[in-house]
Amino acid sequence: DAKTTQPNSMESNEEEPVHLPCNHSTISGTDYIHWYRQLPSQGPEYVIHGLTSNVNNRMASLAIAEDRKSSTLILHRATLRDAAVYYCILRAINTGTASKLTFGTGTRLQVTL
Amino acid sequence: DTGVSQDPRHKITKRGQNVTFRCDPISEHNRLYWYRQTLGQGPEFLTYFQNEAQLEKSRLLSDRFSAERPKGSFSTLEIQRTEQGDSAMYLCASGTVLSGANVLTFGAGSRLTVL
Numbered sequence: 001d002a003k004t005t006q007p008n009s010m011e012s013n014e015e016e017p018v019h020l021p022c023n024h025s026t027i028s029g030t031d032y033i034h035w036y037r038q039l040p041s042q043g044p045e046y047v048i049h050g051l052t053s054n055v056n057n058r059m060a061s062l063a064i065a066e067d068r069k070s071s072t073l074i075l076h077r078a079t080l081r082d083a084a085v086y087y088c089i090l091r092a093i094n095t096g097t098a099s100k101l102t103f104g105t106g107t108r109l110q111v112t113l
Numbered sequence: 114d115t116g117v118s119q120d121p122r123h124k125i126t127k128r129g130q131n132v133t134f135r136c137d138p139i140s141e142h143n144r145l146y147w148y149r150q151t152l153g154q155g156p157e158f159l160t161y162f163q164n165e166a167q168l169e170k171s172r173l174l175s176d177r178f179s180a181e182r183p184k185g186s187f188s189t190l191e192i193q194r195t196e197q198g199d200s201a202m203y204l205c206a207s208g209t210v211l212s213g214a215n216v217l218t219f220g221a222g223s224r225l226t227v228l
Binding site: 101 | 155216218
């Protein structure tokens with residue numbers, strides 16, 4: 001799997017937007033960009049994924065650069081409950097039986113009042 | 114359906130003992146994964162099942178580790194002759210395809226402490 005690079009940590013104030021960056025300069029044309037987050041004492045939780053176009057869901061938005069070498073997870077209005085480790089993961093389409101996700105160390109997001 | 118269930122949530126054992134963890138995935142998901150996570154690190158892949166077939170095993174899965182999914186439903190992960198280095202959170206996930214991509218739903222994990 002292609003490698004991703006994320007900042008180790010970020011801070012945000014509550015009720016402000018948060019932009020979590022991810023660099024993936026070696027991404028291939030068949031790689032999906034996945035984001036998961038892990039709240040304290042819980043398993044990881046799926047957030048969003050995309051291939052080429054920007055994506056929105058109830059949790060977040062995913063902005064993908066035109067060259068796909070970077071992406072940004074956008075939390076529109078951070079709350080204390082969004083404090084977590086956020087993982088950016090690439091996974092190829094049609095990987096057959098090898099469909100695991102490979103996690104890095106992610107970005108630890110702190111949200112303060 | 115209440116998601117992925119793991120049992121027990123916490124296990125403390127002495128070095129050399131055997132332990133077994135159980136995972137009940139989301140019923141309609143045919144893919145099941147085991148991961149291990151140590152403090153400050155992201156989850157590390159251990160093994161993957163599609164239905165009852167174990168299709169991939171990580172080199173992290175030494176011969177003391179064995180995983181089964183006998184009827185393609187729940188799964189067990191057994192660690193024999195535990196060592197202190199086995200202390201970790203063991204995470205189970207089940208997978209389905211969403212908008213063309215494989216998406217995983219994780220359980221809350223089983224935390225193992227080996228004394």
